[in-house]
Amino acid sequence: MPGPDDILRDFGALLREGAILPREERAAGPLRVGVDLGTANLVLAVTDAASRPVAGLTERSGGIRDGIVVDYAGTVRAVRRMKAELEARLGEKLLRAATAIPPGIHPGAAKAIGNVIEAADFELACIVDEPVAAARVLGVTDGAVVDVGGGTTGISVLRGGTVLASVDEATGGTHMTLVLAGALRLDLAAAEAMKLDPAQARDVFALVRPVVDKMAAIVAGVVDRYPTLDTVHVVGGACSFEEFGAVFAARLGRRVIKPAEPLLVTPLGIALFAGEGR
Ligand SMILES: Nc1ncnc2c1ncn2[C@@H]1O[C@H](COP(=O)(O)OP(=O)(O)OP(=O)(O)O)[C@@H](O)[C@H]1O
Ligand SMILES: [Mg+2]
Structure with missing residues (x-):
């Protein structure tokens, strides 16, 4: 039985190679689509009826x-455009999609996100909180899931499969880029490129570490309300740094788990909700 990391690696390979899971290997039933409208990245994820x-x-x-x-x-x-490209690859229409929002955004803003999906000719299945979508891929029913994206950090706490709290803070990878740009007097494009350069990861992390500390303090403000919560899962592009998990673990005093393909967890999780009604 493949675990979440295997499934995420499979999804990463399909996405990077522009490949599809052959029809004969798919479960019967309609395809499910997740549309992640992020600050940094738009991602469409397609799964079969068996996820x-x-x-x-x-x-x-x-x-x-x-x-x-x-x-x-x-x-x-x-x-x-993305829908059309995937339909061409798959040789069939994509009909129904779920999407997601950072927890706690204004209902009007959530409606606009849903409108984008419908205007792109999808039937809108539902709109989920981003970390809740991630939790579904990871199979987390007890613990916290933190989605550190480009612009936002979403935190959901689950117990027995029920979401006890979902909150969002305006920090993410963009803050790291701004700090880097300020420290080294770079323009934003140069700072972003430096941040993503694996050869410079150590130097970059030394400079952005205070941002990660601050993110961890924000997450602590939520999870410390749940003393029995012992595991925090981190996803989203901004947690890609190797030392990210250790900084979080030190500040939170809890086990911190980073899955494979952290950028793809939330998008894939959104697709898993597309089989559900509104
Ligand atoms: N290897 C990496 N190292 C450091 N940061 C990275 C790496 N890869 C991506 N990022 C950062 O992750 C962020 C994008 O992550 P993600 O795609 O999860 O965000 P998003 O969903 O578009 O944004 P949001 O959820 O906040 O609206 C960007 O700030 C990007 O610079
Ligand atoms: Mg995101």
């Missing part, structure tokens, strides 16, 4: 800021 990854596509995002649609037309065009 196996079937295909995926990602591109840079320009029209979303912290769960708010700032360029509606551009984002709709991008999602339509």
Whole structure:
């Protein structure tokens, strides 16, 4: 039985190779689509009815800021284009999609996110909280899931499969880039490129570590309300740094687990909700 990391690696391979899971290997039933409209990345994830990854596509995002649609037309065009590309690869139409929001955003902003999905000709299955989507992929029913994206850090606490709390804070990878840019007097594009360069990871982490400490303090403010909670799962692009988990573990005094393909956990999790009604 493959575990979450195996499934995430499979999804990562499909996405990077532009490949699809062959039809004969898929479970019967409609394909499920998850659309993650992130500040940094747009991701479409497709699974079969048994939650196996079937295909995926990602591109840079320009029209979303912290769960708010700032360029509606551009984002709709991008999602339509991505949907069409996946349909061409799969040789079939994608009908129904779920999407996600940072926890606690204004209902009006959530509605705009849903409108993007419908304007891209999907039937909208539901809108879930991002860390709740991630928790489903990871099979977390007891613990906290923290999604550290580009613009937002979402935290959900689950017990017995029930979500006890979901909160969102306006920090993420963009903050790290800003700190790097400020410290080294770089423009934002140069700072972002440096941040993503594995050869410079140690130097970069030394400079962005205070941001990670601050993120951990924010997460502590939530999870410390649950003294019996012993495990925190971190996902999202900004937790990619190797030492990220250790800094979190030291501050939180809890076990911190980072899955394979942290950037892809939430998008894949969203697709798992597309089989559900509104
Ligand atoms: N290898 C890496 N090392 C450090 N940071 C990374 C790495 N890969 C991606 N990131 C950062 O992760 C962030 C993007 O993560 P993700 O795709 O989870 O965000 P998003 O979903 O678009 O944003 P949000 O959820 O906040 O709206 C960016 O700030 C990016 O610079
Ligand atoms: Mg995100």
